[in-house]
Amino acid sequence: MPKRKRRELQHLRQEPSRRRTYQLSHASPSEIYKPGFPMNVLGDPRWFALIGVVVVVIMIVTAVFTTRGTDRGNPDAVPSPTPAATATADASPTGSPTPAPKQFEKAEQVIDAAKNTYTATFKTSKGDFTVRLFADVAPNTVNSFVFLAKQGYFDNTTFHRVVSNFVIQGGDPTATGTGGPGYQTQDEPNELRNKKGTIAMAKVSGQTQFGSQFFINLKDNPSLDFDNPSANKFYPFGEVISGMDVVEAIGKVQVGQGDRPIEPVIIQTIQITETPK
Template sequence: MVVGGFFTTRNRDTGDPNSVPTPTATASSSATADASASPTVNAKQFAKAEQVIDATTKDYTATFKTSKGDFEIKLYADKAPNTVNSFVFLAQKGYFDGLTFHRVVAGFVIQTGDPTGRGSGGPGYSTAEEPNEIANKRGVISMAKAGDAKEFGSQFFINLKDNPSLDYTNPGTKYYPFAEVTSGMDVVDAISKVRVSGDKPVEPVTIQSVTVTEKAK
């Protein structure tokens, strides 16, 4: 079991958009990352994700309101029901409200979901990964995880381009998608273009709210 709340999601080489976003399972990150981490207003912790979705009868979408604008995502509840359930549970609890996109690598990914803003935080529990054959294409969203771990917390990344090196076909670490951006990709691109120090935005980009909508299939 990976300890919830202790995920760091730092790339081996954050300047290389082709490198894999391999996290390490430690509570600490580099001095530079700690010094530049933006404080967040949210440190909610949970023992587990309550069951809040019905993947057999309902479809789910979510709207992100950010300091750079809004974007909408479609959740793959049928392909990754436990992952989507965790995301929806956290969103309904207001977990993501006030968090920042703590990692931005232009031409690769933007990453969020960490209450510490340093790449080392999580929700207090972990969820087992759900293998699927969805590709990490531009706009597709996958969970970040610690190295070769088979479970994850609350951090996720949005692919800024097609990233086949992260796919299920990769012989190394695989990142399984659970959602995709359906509108507002221009906002995602705007977030990816903010000025950074290393891979951390100099001017924090904040999630103001995440609203989940469900409808019958």
């Protein structure tokens, strides 16, 4: 047989063989290439949908935790007891604010630190407690406080801000955290610590003057002391000498927005007692 003819027949015998091999093969196109992880998982609609649901849940949880407001009950979140920190338009109910609180041009001189010692007895809706005033250390601060107390400025006001395990704050007849007597008193720097039971004047963060608002420390608060590195320094001018259990009870009342007690804690009056040295 001629060589050419043999090649043609050989070619014809091979072609049907190749066709048979392809037609009889049970391999489908999807099995020719098998992708590895993670493409093999993402290629399955059920796995793809499950992964999508998990991703959405993670995004929602992350968004919730990153947008949560600061916990004002945490002392570390409220480093300074400033009046501005308590002012909110939609705060929880407090005691009825004084319709037209008294205003003064300045504090009249009403104490004599050289001759007398002074105490202030707070009569409140939770009970009474007494504060010894440090007239020798902070005469101007004590004079302003005593002057306002004798004028009845604090009568029927509230502790408008209570932060558990930090401070209780009062001295604002408007019950908003922004009220004042109409004048400012300059800081009197001292080296007294903001220990539990001490009282100091509240002021706007970073300022060196104050009005009528004061706070009582519910624990030792060194972050407010004279030697703390920030500009927020608060100088005690008195200390609770009796009735600390009442102060602590006030510090445990239930509060709402702006750290305001839901049930108002009323300061009925502050009585000043002066004793000759």
